[in-house]
Amino acid sequence: MRPAHALAGVACLALAAFAYAQSTPSAAPDNAPVQTAPLEQAPPTWGDPKAGQTKAAVCAGCHGVDGNAMLQNAPRIAGMPERYIAEQLELFKTGQRTSGLAGVMMPFASMLSPQDMRDVGAWFAAQTPGAGVADDTLITSGPNKGLKFYQVGERLFRGGDASRGIPACMACHGPAGDGNPGPAYPALHGQDATYVARRLEEYRAGTTTYKNPAHFQLMAAVSKSLTDEEIRSLASYVQGLHAR
Template sequence: MKNIFKQAVMAVGLIAAAQGAVAAGDAAAGEAKVAVCAACHGADGNSPAPNFPKLAGLGEKYLIKQLQDIKSGSRKIVEMTGLLDNMSDQDLADMAAFFDQKPLQLSGAKELKVRVNSGIEVDGLELGQKVFRAGNPSVGMPACTGCHSPRGLGNSPAGYPRLSGQHADYIEKQLRDFRAGNRVNDGDSKIMRQVAQHMSDAEIKAVANYIAGLN
């Protein structure tokens, strides 16, 4: 687990170095550039559909990186194929700034039962809270709070996104994709892949649901 935390610190430095060359985003300029995003993510970045992430308030650095990765192809999202091809780095920074200054609307958690590896059904909210706040030391999985803050608000200067209020289905899919190696844009440190590889299906579903109601 210590190695994971060390790699997280390294990842922060790499993210900052990679984004330092991009001028600060202009939210006002970004408003005119995000029209294409509205159909899936909502005009204010609050997607109504659980398969499309909410972008509002995620953190400007994180959003810039995701847009750059999608444009370059290092993060493959079929629905966004070609949509960013004609956008400059400044355009992407402006779009990120626009969405980051929008308030995120909470999705909300729900009562949930999940079946753990022993076959027993447990309270999903309790398990989700435990995973988020304490991780699972028995398998070397750190708490989510270390990078994403106790309230799930993220660490914008470090490039770690806000999680609280995000669609549970979306968070669950991202964790499964990191675990399976289908999403690999968490940097050379592989911080999210290393965390997700220790998570069971029940833990992923439970923590995604818990995060959706955090504020």
């Protein structure tokens, strides 16, 4: 027969293990709601693209009916992860994203509930993204002489530059620029080059903000070592990427 103190020790260990299991946090699933609603409101659910189509009608003026913007410097949002779109709308609504055309976006975003944001995101996520054309002009001078212009960006997108601490863009955004819906990394394929270049310049200058500081810090760290030519070339390369 085991001594009483040994049995008590086993019981304590079992109780501790149970308590630990109950208190250990688990990872949020990819379709976890964006937690932006006040406590007195019901949290948003996975978005409804049909409802989102109606709510997104006002977006067509700049972003296009299907999210494939025709205006220069207006981002293409067709095929973007739902969570990414919902998160950005919340940042505009709360004034946490202030750079670029935030002043244009804020009035529209301010009218949306968290569920509206999910629905709008679901509509655009279901659309087929278009693609632009990359600049294949031959570089005739400088350190990248002999390369086509987009190839400078392609090299960084696919391989990064370890000597400067620049990771490959595709590590987060995917080999074809499809983005990642889990951590809400945006899709890049076919994105307007002017818009991409402006965003990279804002990150490099530290003039853009995000509610999730990890996203901002990551992009700021990546962008700070990029030259003007590399930024423009990266922007051109992703503009020419086609969705899989």
